[in-house]
Amino acid sequence: MDTVALLRALDERFALNREDAKVLIVGLGATGFSVARFLRELNIRFAIVDSRDKPPLIDRLATEMPDVPVFTGGFDKAALEVATHLIVSPGISLHEKAIHKAAVTGVSIISDIDLFVSAIDRPILAITGSNGKSTVTTMVGAMGNAAAVKTAIGGNLGTPALDLLAQNADLYVLELSSFQLERTCALNAKAATVLNISADHLDRHIDINTYAEEKRQIFRGDGVMVLNADDPLVMAMSDADRVCLTFSINGPADFWLDNEVGMLKQGEQDLMARADLPLEGRHNVANALAALALGSAVGLNVAAMCKALKTFKGLAHRMQKVAEIKGVSWVNDSKATNVGACIAALQGYEHKVLLIAGGDAKGADMHDLVPVVKEKAKAVVLMGKDVPLIDQALANCVPVYFASTMKEAVRIAAGLAEPGDNVLLSPACASLDQYKNYIDRGEKFTAAVMELAA
Numbered sequence: 001m002d003t004v005a006l007l008r009a010l011d012e013r014f015a016l017n018r019e020d021a022k023v024l025i026v027g028l029g030a031t032g033f034s035v036a037r038f039l040r041e042l043n044i045r046f047a048i049v050d051s052r053d054k055p056p057l058i059d060r061l062a063t064e065m066p067d068v069p070v071f072t073g074g075f076d077k078a079a080l081e082v083a084t085h086l087i088v089s090p091g092i093s094l095h096e097k098a099i100h101k102a103a104v105t106g107v108s109i110i111s112d113i114d115l116f117v118s119a120i121d122r123p124i125l126a127i128t129g130s131n132g133k134s135t136v137t138t139m140v141g142a143m144g145n146a147a148a149v150k151t152a153i154g155g156n157l158g159t160p161a162l163d164l165l166a167q168n169a170d171l172y173v174l175e176l177s178s179f180q181l182e183r184t185c186a187l188n189a190k191a192a193t194v195l196n197i198s199a200d201h202l203d204r205h206i207d208i209n210t211y212a213e214e215k216r217q218i219f220r221g222d223g224v225m226v227l228n229a230d231d232p233l234v235m236a237m238s239d240a241d242r243v244c245l246t247f248s249i250n251g252p253a254d255f256w257l258d259n260e261v262g263m264l265k266q267g268e269q270d271l272m273a274r275a276d277l278p279l280e281g282r283h284n285v286a287n288a289l290a291a292l293a294l295g296s297a298v299g300l301n302v303a304a305m306c307k308a309l310k311t312f313k314g315l316a317h318r319m320q321k322v323a324e325i326k327g328v329s330w331v332n333d334s335k336a337t338n339v340g341a342c343i344a345a346l347q348g349y350e351h352k353v354l355l356i357a358g359g360d361a362k363g364a365d366m367h368d369l370v371p372v373v374k375e376k377a378k379a380v381v382l383m384g385k386d387v388p389l390i391d392q393a394l395a396n397c398v399p400v401y402f403a404s405t406m407k408e409a410v411r412i413a414a415g416l417a418e419p420g421d422n423v424l425l426s427p428a429c430a431s432l433d434q435y436k437n438y439i440d441r442g443e444k445f446t447a448a449v450m451e452l453a454a
Contacts, residue, residue: 001119013114013118013186020084024079025046027088028050028061034162034163037064037065048068050072051074051092053073058072086103087111087112113186124173124189125173127173131344132195132196135315137174140294147301148304150170152169152171152173153173161174173294181218187217191245192225198368225244229246245297247293249282254266291309292305322449325449328421330423332442335438337359346376346426349376349424353424354379354416356409357383359427359433359434366392370394379399383406407451410449
């Protein structure tokens with residue numbers, strides 16, 4: 001889209017223009033920086049505020065945009081009072097007192113996703129859910145490129161949405177979190193999915209129903225709805241006036257796993273054998289089916305999509321096999337930052353595993369772990385901030401051990417493991433109580449396992 005048309009669209013949708021708008025970007029992380037670059041190219045006035053004394057990208061901003069006003073160490077009252085628009089980074093709650101006050105007084109809150117969808121005229125596939133978002137987003141990206149459709153992926157995963165514009169793609173695949181969706185109003189994806197709903201981020205959302213409602217915002221507009229037939233909270237989002245595609249690993253659907261013959265199907269048509277999907281766990285079959293449904297909604301070639309799935313290697317820190325040592329398999333699932341992800345990982349195993357878990361529970365009810373831990377875990381090694389909460393919930397349903405560091409957790413698990421066992425790091429919790437992020441946590445696990453191997 002040319003600059004004149006884009007400026008017209010932004011003015012019509014959001015009263016965002018060069019003459020009157022004074023935009024305040026709240027948060028100078030990767031998303032905030034992408035917004036700054038976008039507004040700078042359009043010559044729309046903006047400033048930046050961040051509660052941190054030294055945001056991670058402030059030096060880069062000073063080099064690339066030295067004249068941009070930046071307020072750090074808090075949410076500057078004067079900057080908020082003069083702003084006409086707030087673009088609040090997903091990591092910052094809209095319930096933050098200063099932001100809530102600005103919204104109440106009539107300041108317009110928009111998102112980087114709103115800016116992104118205003119800037120393109122190509123189809124968007126949008127993906128959310130408690131678990132599997134990144135895997136499905138990456139799968140669909142691989143499918144698009146295998147089908148010779150230039151495809152860009154990003155959003156909550158990796159590249160901020162606005163930075164994808166430089167790729168000039170023919171298809172955009174966005175992973176979107178509940179925090180992005182709650183502040184986005186202009187999205188109208190060609191097809192969108194809510195993969196699943198389980199308790200997550202209840203420290204930011206009031207309850208699971210509020211959380212589900214935020215996820216439901218991905219279905220704004222009139223595009224195809226891709227729904228998980230195995231999840232009642234997702235199926236409740238179905239709209240009789242919209243085209244809906246379902247997927248299931250438990251029974252017939254538009255895209256489904258025929259367990260009797262081990263085949264992924266579209267209706268009655270065979271697509272590919274379950275055995276040809278190189279990822280462990282039934283939850284990854286569900287992810288593949290969701291990806292096939294999304295790809296079909298934009299007309300991707302079926303053979304190309306299946307070929308992409310057959311060579312898909314999975315994501316780092318998501319059910320990633322680190323090593324096999326003395327007959328024991330060590331698996332890094334550090335990206336399992338909520339209870340639902342841990343449950344899905346455990347359910348993917350036929351035999352019992354040694355589970356390493358713990359961290360910041362984010363307000364989730366750890367009692368949901370109990371049935372699957374009893375069924376699938378030989379023992380649990382706990383670490384991190386909410387160890388007492390998890391230990392209390394498990395109530396000795398299996399043997400529980402305690403560690404203060406990842407190295408200690410790995411050492412304890414190694415002492416318990418026997419040849420043929422799997423040791424699974426699947427924390428069911430966020431990582432920020434002890435680590436920079438889930439990546440740092442997974443790398444610490446990998447390093448400890450490699451040290452054990454040495």
